[in-house]
Amino acid sequence: MTPAVSALEVRDPRLYDVVVDEPPRRAATGFRFLEGPVWHPRERSLVFSDIPAGRMYRRSADGQLSVFRDPSNMANGNAYDRRGRLLTCEHATSRLVRQEPGSRPVTLADRYNGRELNSPNDVVVARDGTIFFTDSAYCRTRPYGVPRPRELPFCGVYRLDAHGLELLTDEVEGPNGLCLSLDEQHLFVADTERMHIRRFELTDRGVGAGPGWVRTTGTGPGEPDGLKIDSAGNLFSCGPGGIHVFDAAGSALGVIRVPEVTANFTWGDDDMRTLYVCAGSTLHRFRTRVPGTRAF
Numbered sequence: 097m098t099p100a101v102s103a104l105e106v107r108d109p110r111l112y113d114v115v116v117d118e119p120p121r122r123a124a125t126g127f128r129f130l131e132g133p134v135w136h137p138r139e140r141s142l143v144f145s146d147i148p149a150g151r152m153y154r155r156s157a158d159g160q161l162s163v164f165r166d167p168s169n170m171a172n173g174n175a176y177d178r179r180g181r182l183l184t185c186e187h188a189t190s191r192l193v194r195q196e197p198g199s200r201p202v203t204l205a206d207r208y209n210g211r212e213l214n215s216p217n218d219v220v221v222a223r224d225g226t227i228f229f230t231d232s233a234y235c236r237t238r239p240y241g242v243p244r245p246r247e248l249p250f251c252g253v254y255r256l257d258a259h260g261l262e263l264l265t266d267e268v269e270g271p272n273g274l275c276l277s278l279d280e281q282h283l284f285v286a287d288t289e290r291m292h293i294r295r296f297e298l299t300d301r302g303v304g305a306g307p308g309w310v311r312t313t314g315t316g317p318g319e320p321d322g323l324k325i326d327s328a329g330n331l332f333s334c335g336p337g338g339i340h341v342f343d344a345a346g347s348a349l350g351v352i353r354v355p356e357v358t359a360n361f362t363w364g365d366d367d368m369r370t371l372y373v374c375a376g377s378t379l380h381r382f383r384t385r386v387p388g389t390r391a392f
Contacts (some may be wrong), residue, residue, distance in 0.1 A: 103353050103382070105314065105337065111350040113385060114330055114341060120354055120373060120380040124153075124161055129240070130374035131322075132174040132218070134182070135364030137390050142364055142372055144379065145171040147187065148239040155379070157365070165195075170241055173218030173273075173360070176391040177225060185216035187235035188242045192216045192227070192256070205229075205254070205261050211247040218273045218322070218360075221391070222280050227256040228264075230271035230285065253285055253296075253303075264303045268294060273323040273334065273360065278389075284309065286320035286333060293320055293333055312340045314351055322360030322374075326386045332371075334358040339373065352382060363388025 103119045104111060132145040132152075140157040147170050154164040165171070170187035177183060182195045183204070190213045193201035204227070206213055215235035220228050231252045235241030250266035253274070270289030277284070283296045283303065292311045297304035312320050312335025321334035329344035338354035339361060356376035364370050368387035373380040 105351040105353060107348045107350045108343075110343065111341060114326070114328070114349060115352060115371075116383040116385060118383065120352070120382040123159070123372065123379045123381045124155060125378040127153075127377045127379075129359070129376060130379060131172050131359045132184070133360060133362045133364075133372045133374050133379070134174045134176055134391070135362055135368075135372070136176065136180070137368075137392070138180065140366070142362075142379075143174060143182065144372075144374055145174065145184075147172055147235075150188070152184075170235070172216070172235065172240075173229075175219045175221050177221045177227075178223060178392045180392055183219050183221065183227065185219055185229060187215045187240060190215050192219060192229055205256055208248065208252070208254070208261060208263060214246055214248055214251060215241055217271065220274055220276055222276060225257070228274060228276070228283060229254055229256070230268075230274055232271050232288075234270070234272075234288075253283070255302075262302065265296065273321050275323040275325050275331075278325060278327075278329050284323050284325075284331065286323050288319050288321060291319060291335075293323065293331070310342050310346045310348070312336060313348075314340070316353075317357045321358065324362060324388065326363070326384065326388050327368075328386045330386065332361065334360065339371075354380060 127146045128148045142155045150167045152165040152168045173185040191206040195201040214233045217230045217232045255262045272288045273286040292308040295309035314336040316337030318336045331342045339352040341349040358375045361373040371382040
């Protein structure tokens with residue numbers, strides 16, 4: 097019998113303690129460019145975006161696929177808050193919106209200091225309801241957005257809470273995916289242009305210094321995009337060749353090889369050990385040994 101081809105590029109044997117060495121499996125395909133997967137633990141379903149198609153989909157636990165929102169205003173990143181409300185970044189409208197079941201999306205942010213945001217890209221919600229999102233300029237061009245001039249001269253990382261919208265930093269050249277550390281004391285941001293991930297200390301007054309924390313190096317197409325932290329504090333990041341895995345100290349454990357360019361991913365299923373990966377036209381599934389964390 098021919099041995100199965102490993103799906104892993106192992107840089108540290110501890111990678112085997114974090115993920116399962118098996119090829120990713122297709123969960124759905126035939127899309128244009130997938131992004132923004134989020135798992136609803138009560139409904140046991142996955143919602144994800146097809147940006148250029150201007151549509152969002154829902155995949156149930158039994159594999160049934162349905163249209164979740166159409167049109168989606170070229171939705172990209174999504175996140176659930178602690179009350180189970182869906183937050184979505186829209187490229188075509190430059191809005192961050194929130195939607196409750198059975199209701200129309202309401203705008204949470206679309207301007208900073210009177211100027212239209214570039215195009216909110218990805219979003220994450222802290223346990224206390226504070227919202228963090230990136231605002232990049234990638235999506236003011238086709239095929240991932242509506243071509244139009246920018247009103248802001250910078251790309252930003254923002255915090256939105258009861259006090260309003262705050263610019264945390266405009267020093268990230270290509271702000272893309274982001275996630276919080278387990279203790280929510282640090283914010284990780286993918287800087288796609290510089291091919292590295294930055295780690296910012298969160299303070300009441302903004303953020304501390306955010307040096308380049310790790311780089312995603314290797315062969316194959318891809319770059320830092322979606323980011324997530326598992327329940328043990330390991331950082332997962334899109335990058336060259338697939339999904340790069342780092343331990344809590346920033347040491348590279350290895351790469352989960354994915355056959356298409358990865359854009360984003362999330363954990364799901366009842367045990368939170370299935371990694372759902374948005375890669376080009378296909379939604380893949382991959383098993384991990386360490387579970388992810390639940391949104392609520």
